[in-house]
Amino acid sequence: MLLGGIYALISVGLTLIFGIMRVVNFAHGEFLMLGMYLAFWAFVVFTADPYFVVFVAIPLFFVVGLVVYGLVMRGVIHASHNVQIFTTVGLSTVLQNVALVAWSGDFRFVRPWHLSTVLRAGSTIFNLTQVVASLIAVTLTLALVAFMKWTHAGRVMRATAQDRDAATLMGIDTDRVYRLTFAIGIAAVGAAGVLVAPLYSVYPTAGLQFVLLSYVVVVLGGLGDMLGAMLGSLIVAAVEVAGSYLFGAAWKEIFYFILFILVLVFRPAGLFGQRGAETLGV
Amino acid sequence: MPRLVFTMIVVALTVVVGGELATVRGQALSGEYRIGVLEPVTGPLAFEGKRHMEGLEIVRDLINERGGVMGKKLVFTVADATDPTAAASEANRLITREGVKIITGTFSSRLCGAASEVAARHNVIYWESSCVDPRFNKRGLKHVYRTEIDATGFGWYNVEFIAKHLAPRLNLRPNQIKIAFLSEDSSYGQGVTESARQRAKTEFGMQEVMLEYYNWQTLNDMTPTILKMKQLNPDIVHHISFSNDGVLFWRQAKEQNFLFKALVHAGATGYGGSDFGKALGNDANGVFALLEPGPGFRLEALKPEGQAIEKAFRDAVQKRTGTYPFGAHQLAGSGLWLLKLVLDRSQSDDPEKFRAAVMSLDLPVGSMINGWGVKFSELGQNANERVQHYMLQWQDGQLVTVWPEEFSTLRAKWIPLGAWDQRK
Numbered sequence: 001m002l003l004g005g006i007y008a009l010i011s012v013g014l015t016l017i018f019g020i021m022r023v024v025n026f027a028h029g030e031f032l033m034l035g036m037y038l039a040f041w042a043f044v045v046f047t048a049d050p051y052f053v054v055f056v057a058i059p060l061f062f063v064v065g066l067v068v069y070g071l072v073m074r075g076v077i078h079a080s081h082n083v084q085i086f087t088t089v090g091l092s093t094v095l096q097n098v099a100l101v102a103w104s105g106d107f108r109f110v111r112p113w114h115l116s117t118v119l120r121a122g123s124t125i126f127n128l129t130q131v132v133a134s135l136i137a138v139t140l141t142l143a144l145v146a147f148m149k150w151t152h153a154g155r156v157m158r159a160t161a162q163d164r165d166a167a168t169l170m171g172i173d174t175d176r177v178y179r180l181t182f183a184i185g186i187a188a189v190g191a192a193g194v195l196v197a198p199l200y201s202v203y204p205t206a207g208l209q210f211v212l213l214s215y216v217v218v219v220l221g222g223l224g225d226m227l228g229a230m231l232g233s234l235i236v237a238a239v240e241v242a243g244s245y246l247f248g249a250a251w252k253e254i255f256y257f258i259l260f261i262l263v264l265v266f267r268p269a270g271l272f273g274q275r276g277a278e279t280l281g282v
Numbered sequence: 283m284p285r286l287v288f289t290m291i292v293v294a295l296t297v298v299v300g301g302e303l304a305t306v307r308g309q310a311l312s313g314e315y316r317i318g319v320l321e322p323v324t325g326p327l328a329f330e331g332k333r334h335m336e337g338l339e340i341v342r343d344l345i346n347e348r349g350g351v352m353g354k355k356l357v358f359t360v361a362d363a364t365d366p367t368a369a370a371s372e373a374n375r376l377i378t379r380e381g382v383k384i385i386t387g388t389f390s391s392r393l394c395g396a397a398s399e400v401a402a403r404h405n406v407i408y409w410e411s412s413c414v415d416p417r418f419n420k421r422g423l424k425h426v427y428r429t430e431i432d433a434t435g436f437g438w439y440n441v442e443f444i445a446k447h448l449a450p451r452l453n454l455r456p457n458q459i460k461i462a463f464l465s466e467d468s469s470y471g472q473g474v475t476e477s478a479r480q481r482a483k484t485e486f487g488m489q490e491v492m493l494e495y496y497n498w499q500t501l502n503d504m505t506p507t508i509l510k511m512k513q514l515n516p517d518i519v520h521h522i523s524f525s526n527d528g529v530l531f532w533r534q535a536k537e538q539n540f541l542f543k544a545l546v547h548a549g550a551t552g553y554g555g556s557d558f559g560k561a562l563g564n565d566a567n568g569v570f571a572l573l574e575p576g577p578g579f580r581l582e583a584l585k586p587e588g589q590a591i592e593k594a595f596r597d598a599v600q601k602r603t604g605t606y607p608f609g610a611h612q613l614a615g616s617g618l619w620l621l622k623l624v625l626d627r628s629q630s631d632d633p634e635k636f637r638a639a640v641m642s643l644d645l646p647v648g649s650m651i652n653g654w655g656v657k658f659s660e661l662g663q664n665a666n667e668r669v670q671h672y673m674l675q676w677q678d679g680q681l682v683t684v685w686p687e688e689f690s691t692l693r694a695k696w697i698p699l700g701a702w703d704q705r706k
Contacts, residue, residue: 105331201561203526212500213502249501253497
């Protein structure tokens with residue numbers, strides 16, 4: 001369940017961008033990696049705990065999202081999916097190699113005091129850092145759901161996702177909506193990067209180990225459905241852990257990809273998405 | 283007059299002796315000799331690839347201070363082999379556009395097969411200094427060579443260490459040892475693990491309680507594997523890790539309070555890399571990794587020529603990096619030094635003359651960097667028994683040489699590993 005919390009934390013930003021902008025952001029893992037590096041350098045230079053750094057990361061990555069949207073994404077937002085994919089893959093490669101040049105390929109580690117702290121409940125042992133990351137994932141998801149449901153900006157974003165042309169005719173500045181969406185999505189994944197940094201090694205391609213899995217989570221949960229993404233994360237993590245335990249670690253991906261294919265065949269809108277939503281992109 | 287004659291003799295001697303020394307240390311080299319270097323200097327393998335490049339550059343400079351190769355200054359044309367496809371296409375470019383006759387690299391078992399196939403198609407010499415895939419030299423490629431031990435050698439050494447060094451200290455006979463095999467699933471991990479499994483079972487009758495492979499690039503959690511291991515209660519965990527999977531296993535094993543008697547790894551990746559110690563500090567204490575020599579290595583155990591080059595190499599690495607050589611430095615460096623020895627002998631990069639020189643080299647253990655010797659088989663593989671390897675152990679944040687004991691001033695500790703908080 002805790003592993004699922006981490007997957008949810010990483011996936012929530014992706015599902016937001018995927019669902020509203022209909023852009024497949026292949027650079028999602030690299031923004032996660034940048035969040036991990038932020039946690040690392042803040043820890044090394046200022047001895048700052050990632051739980052503190054996360055409050056810096058959210059506005060910082062929000063700005064990064066705005067800048068990247070303006071420089072890169074705005075030009076391709078109306079282009080074909082192929083162009084969008086090439087653009088985000090290119091962005092991913094650029095970010096990886098910038099990190100490689102700037103910080104080398106060495107593995108870096110964040111070791112706050114709570115890294116080795118474990119919580120015991122009977123014979124079950126939990127890592128405190130994982131527990132906190134999962135709790136924040138739940139909080140963040142619920143906050144985003146509330147934002148989308150009950151704020152004017154959220155309603156505007158949902159309207160744009162349902163029909164971009166109609167939203168434009170109603171006077172909605174769709175470019176502004178996409179900019180906001182992208183910035184929120186990047187802020188979420190940047191925060192995720194900071195929170196998972198103590199659990200995993202920090203290196204230029206660290207995001208790759210999560211990004212494919214995030215797509216599985218997002219499709220399982222339903223495109224753009226944040227609660228669905230959270231439930232999808234728990235399902236993927238459960239399948240992964242059970243598969244590893246019962247059949248061996250080599251089998252874990254086979255099981256969740258079988259589930260992924262079954263969902264695509266029988267419920268293309270995702271396990272929790274609205275039927276037909278896949279054609280609308282919501 | 284006698285004073286004038288004496289002075290002239292002294293001047294003449296100074297010129298002659300000085301000139302001779304200059305030919306040894308800083309010989310006037312006639313032109314350049316260019317080889318192709320294929321290493322992953324960007325991408326997911328760059329963390330090791332860059333260290334290999336460092337090792338190659340350090341030994342290239344040592345070579346050029348000592349007469350170069352074939353009387354020429356050795357220079358590199360470097361190509362970036364990020365993955366097998368890039369390795370093949372860059373090897374092709376080095377040969378067809380840069381015109382190199384010798385390619386060296388690539389460190390990884392993922393890359394060496396693809397790159398060497400291309401070299402073989404063009405009848406160009408391929409000189410591998412690291413990758414340990416056992417299939418590498420079994421493809422009938424006449425001009426493909428490997429200076430490093432292969433994975434079967436790693437497995438052989440690991441089981442030798444477990445059976446002959448650990449078992450007596452655990453008061454167990456080898457056939458009483460319960461061993462769990464865990465490995466990342468590349469050809470490197472599988473090669474080491476399968477050869478270790480075979481020797482452990484057939485030669486020593488060890489009890490295999492578990493075998494599990496995994497993909498290190500997508501591994502996020504090892505708790506299920508650890509919980510399973512706790513139930514099986516092995517004495518030894520034989521774990522071949524590639525990168526952060528070693529850190530993840532060790533950290534989560536501690537969280538789950540998984541107790542066993544020893545963990546044995548092989549290679550400069552995972553537990554054998556400096557990153558493992560950086561990540562865990564003193565929590566890393568006790569892990570064994572089969573490697574090239576580290577601190578505690580006795581220079582006096584080597585032949586005189588081995589002592590000289592090993593010392594020069596260590597000093598050069600220390601000067602450039604401020605550290606004792608890492609495994610990647612040692613593999614790349616020793617491979618390049620051996621290439622110099624061959625070219626000095628062949629005086630040609632003609633593949634047939636080069637091969638004749640390779641096959642004629644016969645140096646005992648202790649003759650080279652890392653204390654290695656040289657004797658190539660017809661398959662182009664330097665004999666595993668000449669590529670002497672050493673068991674290192676993490677002790678207080680450092681990997682130190684502990685076995686074979688005749689090569690080391692230090693000794694293994696924590697046998698068996700005690701409780702997690704007792705390994706200080």
